[in-house]
Amino acid sequence: MAARRFIVEPRGLVSWKVRLLVPVLSVIAALVVGAIFLALTGENPFDVYGQMVDSAFGSSRALSETLITATPLILTGVAAAIAFKMLVWNIGGEGQFIMGAIFASGFAIWLGDGAPAYIALPVVIVAGGLGGAFWASIAAIPRVYLGTNEIITTLMLNFIALSFMNFLIFGSSSPWRDPAVSTFPQGRPIPESARLPEIFNRLDGGLFIAIALAVGAWYLIGKTTWGFEVRIVGDSADTARYAGIGVARKILGIFLLSGAYAGFAGGLFVSGPVGALDPRSLDLGLGFTGIIVAALAGLHILAVIPVAILMAALVNSGPALQSIGVPTATVTMLQGAILIFVVAGEFFIRNRVRRLEPEPTPEPVEVEAT
Amino acid sequence: MNDSLLMLTVVAAIGLGTPLIFATIGEIITERSGILNLGVQGMMLMGAVAGFWATFTTGSLLLGVLAAVVAGAALSSIHAFTSITLRANQIVSGLALAIFGAGLASFLGKIGNDPLVGNPSREVFEPLFTGWLVDLPLVGPLLFGHDLLVYVSWLVAGIASYYLFHTRMGLSLRAVGEDPASAEAAGVNVSKVRYVHVLTGGALAGLGGAYFSLALVPTWQDDPIGAAGWIAIALVILSSWRPWRAVFAAYLFGAASRVQFTLQTLGEPWSDIPSTLLSMLPFVLAIIAMIVLTSGKRARYLGAPAALAIPYFREER
Numbered sequence: 001m002a003a004r005r006f007i008v009e010p011r012g013l014v015s016w017k018v019r020l021l022v023p024v025l026s027v028i029a030a031l032v033v034g035a036i037f038l039a040l041t042g043e044n045p046f047d048v049y050g051q052m053v054d055s056a057f058g059s060s061r062a063l064s065e066t067l068i069t070a071t072p073l074i075l076t077g078v079a080a081a082i083a084f085k086m087l088v089w090n091i092g093g094e095g096q097f098i099m100g101a102i103f104a105s106g107f108a109i110w111l112g113d114g115a116p117a118y119i120a121l122p123v124v125i126v127a128g129g130l131g132g133a134f135w136a137s138i139a140a141i142p143r144v145y146l147g148t149n150e151i152i153t154t155l156m157l158n159f160i161a162l163s164f165m166n167f168l169i170f171g172s173s174s175p176w177r178d179p180a181v182s183t184f185p186q187g188r189p190i191p192e193s194a195r196l197p198e199i200f201n202r203l204d205g206g207l208f209i210a211i212a213l214a215v216g217a218w219y220l221i222g223k224t225t226w227g228f229e230v231r232i233v234g235d236s237a238d239t240a241r242y243a244g245i246g247v248a249r250k251i252l253g254i255f256l257l258s259g260a261y262a263g264f265a266g267g268l269f270v271s272g273p274v275g276a277l278d279p280r281s282l283d284l285g286l287g288f289t290g291i292i293v294a295a296l297a298g299l300h301i302l303a304v305i306p307v308a309i310l311m312a313a314l315v316n317s318g319p320a321l322q323s324i325g326v327p328t329a330t331v332t333m334l335q336g337a338i339l340i341f342v343v344a345g346e347f348f349i350r351n352r353v354r355r356l357e358p359e360p361t362p363e364p365v366e367v368e369a370t
Numbered sequence: 371m372n373d374s375l376l377m378l379t380v381v382a383a384i385g386l387g388t389p390l391i392f393a394t395i396g397e398i399i400t401e402r403s404g405i406l407n408l409g410v411q412g413m414m415l416m417g418a419v420a421g422f423w424a425t426f427t428t429g430s431l432l433l434g435v436l437a438a439v440v441a442g443a444a445l446s447s448i449h450a451f452t453s454i455t456l457r458a459n460q461i462v463s464g465l466a467l468a469i470f471g472a473g474l475a476s477f478l479g480k481i482g483n484d485p486l487v488g489n490p491s492r493e494v495f496e497p498l499f500t501g502w503l504v505d506l507p508l509v510g511p512l513l514f515g516h517d518l519l520v521y522v523s524w525l526v527a528g529i530a531s532y533y534l535f536h537t538r539m540g541l542s543l544r545a546v547g548e549d550p551a552s553a554e555a556a557g558v559n560v561s562k563v564r565y566v567h568v569l570t571g572g573a574l575a576g577l578g579g580a581y582f583s584l585a586l587v588p589t590w591q592d593d594p595i596g597a598a599g600w601i602a603i604a605l606v607i608l609s610s611w612r613p614w615r616a617v618f619a620a621y622l623f624g625a626a627s628r629v630q631f632t633l634q635t636l637g638e639p640w641s642d643i644p645s646t647l648l649s650m651l652p653f654v655l656a657i658i659a660m661i662v663l664t665s666g667k668r669a670r671y672l673g674a675p676a677a678l679a680i681p682y683f684r685e686e687r
Contacts, residue, residue: 037474041481089461142661151408151461152604152660156653159597163650171644292469295462329476329592336412336470340448343463347456 007356014349022349023296023307026341033337034330048326055320056313064201068273069286070312072097074210075265076290077297077304077311078217079132083258084291085221085299086234088251092139092154093262094287095161096132100263101270102165102176103131105187105277108194108270109175120194121271125209128267129260135161136259144252158287165279176277187276196272206272211305213264217257218301230254262287289315292335295342311335379625379632381511384520385586387617387624389414389578389595391523393602394609394616395530396574400446401606402534403567404547404677407449408464410575411599412471417442417576419475422491422583422590431493434584435519435577442576443569445471450568454561457681468599476592491588495519495581519581523617526574530613543567547675550682560682575599596627597653604656607664610672626652 011018035045056066076093083090090096107127111120139157142148168176170185178188196204221227233240233250240247265286274281293311297303314335318328393410400407407413420441425434449467452458479486495517497504503514534540543563545553550560582595601623609615625632630648633640664672 037477041478043481084462091465138657146661148661148664149607152607153657155600156604156656156660159600159653160650160657163646163653166649167644167646171646288469291462291465327477327480329473329480332469332473333477334473336466336468336473339462339466340452340470343458343466344452344456346458347452 005356006353008351008353010350011352018349019298022345023298023342026296026338026345027310029341030334030337034334037333038326038330043326047324048321048330051320051324051326052314052317055317061201062316064203066309066312066316067203067207068312069316070309071206071210071272072265072269072286073289073293073308073312073315074207074214074305075261075268076287077293077308078214078290078301079258079261079265079287080291080294081297081299081301081304082217082221082254082261084294086230086251086254088143088255088258089151090136090139090154090255090258091151091291092136092157092259092287093290094285095154095158096135096259096262097266097269097287097290098158098161098165098282099135100128100132100266101274101277101282102161102168102266103134103263104128104267104270105176105190108190109188111191111194113191113193115191115193117193120191121196124190124194124271125264125267128265128270129263132263132266133256133260135263136256140252140255140259143255144248150255162279162283165277165282169277169279178276187278189276190270194271195275196268202273204272206268209268210265213261214301214305217261220257221301226253262290265290284315286315289335292339295339375632375635377508377511378635379628380621381515382628382631383621383625384512384516385624386627387620387622388520388523389581389586389598390602390605390620390623391527391617392578392581393575393599394605394620395526395613396442396571396578397602397606398571398609398611398613398616399530399534399543399567399574400571401678402543402547402611402675403564404550404675404680404682405450405453405564405568406460406464406679407446407453407467407568407571408461408603409445409449409467409471409599410602411595411597412468412475413442413445413572413575414471414579414582414595414599414602415475416445416471417579418583418594419478419486419579419590420576421580423478423486425491425493425584426486426489426590429492431495431584434493435580438576438580439573440576442579443573446568446572446575447565449572450565453681454564454568457683460679460681479590479592486590487592489590491584491590493584494588495585517585519577519585527613527617534613544675547677550677575602578602601652601656604660607672607674608656608659610663611674623652623655626655 038045038048055062057063076097079093104124104127108120108124111123135157139150139153142153143150168174169187176187178186196206198204221230229245230250232243232245233247237247270277289311293304293308297307314331318331321330322328393414397407397410417438421434421438424437425431445467449463452463453460497515498518499514504510534544542553542558546558546560546563554560579595583590587594605616605619605623609619629651630645633643
């Protein structure tokens with residue numbers, strides 16, 4: 001018998017230090033992996049990373065751009081966190097984000113210039129949430145009432161939403177398309193009254209709305225009776241059923257809430273920096289990136305906020321890399337590596353690994369290795 | 371007759387379905403061991419770039435295919451480690467693999483002073499047979515009009531089917547996917563079986579990716595495979611974890627992803643349908659098929675491995 005050199009044992013209570021250490025180490029480990037690939041392909045990793053930090057935080061302009069990108073990521077991160085925590089595998093944040101943007105811009109255009117901002121803004125944001133929830137419902141209802149695997153359906157709905165947005169702008173003369181531009185199709189600008197006012201550089205009030213919505217989700221799930229019941233369903237559907245909680249409706253509720261949050265992100269992005277249903281500005285994978293944000297935040301809703309800012313810095317540093325001849329895909333690679341290490345790190349949150357003390361062997365014995 | 375629209379569509383569907391066959395059967399083999407690997411898109415992209423690169427540097431298609439297989443398996447080994455050894459969440463781990471593989475493949479295609487991107491492949495898989503065989507009515511284009519990898523894909527389906535249902539190892543594999551504890555008690559090394567089949571799945575996904583870069587679109591571009599890796603995951607369920615059904619499901623989706631060309635040939639009014647709408651078709655088809663075919667208890671009867679995506683650990687001592 002080969003001697004086992006390590007012993008794995010479950011931790012009882014997990015201290016916050018361990019919980020914090022794993023994501024931090026995950027990011028560092030991912031950066032090391034990225035550095036190895038960069039070095040192997042003849043780049044200087046320090047230069048590349050320096051450029052990335054500079055392009056994300058180096059100036060007040062860069063910082064506000066990072067916060068602009070963080071705004072939707074906070075919401076798509078919350079969307080993934082609340083769903084995954086309840087074991088609802090909503091991978092469709094991307095599609096729900098796009099559908100939120102379609103609804104929000106649609107309502108803004110429908111309201112027109114006449115509506116005052118205090119009506120137009122709430123309508124547009126709520127419309128975004130409705131769009132996301134509606135798109136989630138296409139996967140959520142079959143999941144809850146028929147048992148259809150939501151991983152696949154939400155994934156497929158991402159591609160359908162993207163095609164639908166492209167159809168509205170490139171494939172038809174829909175109300176979303178700008179009739180003034182005939183050369184290359186563009187989204188019709190939404191009325192000024194439906195735009196979030198800018199505060200600092202291009203940064204608008206959307207960031208604060210996103211943070212408020214995230215805190216709202218934290219309160220709803222952490223502090224209310226509904227949230228308590230939802231958490232029981234997440235921990236054990238059987239326990240919940242035994243306690244008389246309507247499991248199906250709770251899962252449906254959390255699924256739609258998750259979709260609504262991804263939709264809010266789309267709505268705020270249209271109402272804030274983008275200002276139109278513009279496929280080039282909206283097809284950035286912000287919905288999908290929310291999954292990475294949620295995982296790195298340990299599915300903790302409030303932790304999503306700082307993590308989203310960090311991830312936004314990473315996302316925004318991509319274009320700057322191109323200027324020094326490094327592919328933007330470096331960012332995607334780093335995101336994937338971070339997620340891999342976070343998933344692997346879960347093991348070390350749940351378990352303690354320690355070296356097995358060598359057993360006192362008085363005399364050396366030939367051990368047959370197997 | 372061989373030039374009829376139906377025939378052209380079927381032949382094109384076979385071509386477009388071939389990478390899906392490799393990836394889907396790979397994922398079937400992986401899932402039969404109880405491991406869900408959502409990273410197919412990443413493994414296919416790595417196979418596509420590795421295969422293209424190897425053929426580009428050596429001029430050998432064989433080395434290209436080998437590199438693709440190795441790259442796919444290498445990437446899948448990450449998922450094998452996290453999900454089998456570390457008992458991690460397989461869904462998140464698989465998504466991580468998809469993101470990482472896509473990023474790395476794109477990175478490798480663009481990096482350096484003389485990047486791969488934009489270059490045509492030095493060698494391309496060409497139809498194997500020429501002359502009178504191909505000109506035979508009906509059977510010519512259907513049976514003899516393909517390149518080598520199409521025949522390999524049929525072979526893979528046959529071997530996988532035989533392996534799964536008619537060999538001892540296939541029985542062990544299915545036992546591990548259904549009830550790992552019982553399989554372990556019967557003397558099967560659950561971890562080993564799972565590792566082997568996750569890597570096999572990765573290798574086949576890599577091969578599927580290489581079919582894009584060495585046969586279907588033999589010029590390196592940033593996103594050469596579309597959403598094939600994601601479609602393959604849906605096809606696993608639609609083919610109810612059976613290799614031969616995967617072949618036909620793959621051809622159906624191959625045809626669906628080509629429908630805009632078919633409609634263009636038909637002329638008005640069919641050609642007026644916007645391509646942005648038609649590009650939804652494979653995904654809409656997948657959702658409808660999922661809801662109709664796999665809902666409720668039916669999924670279980672279809673043959674979903676009972677232990678799929680559930681981490682397994684022996685109680686130690």
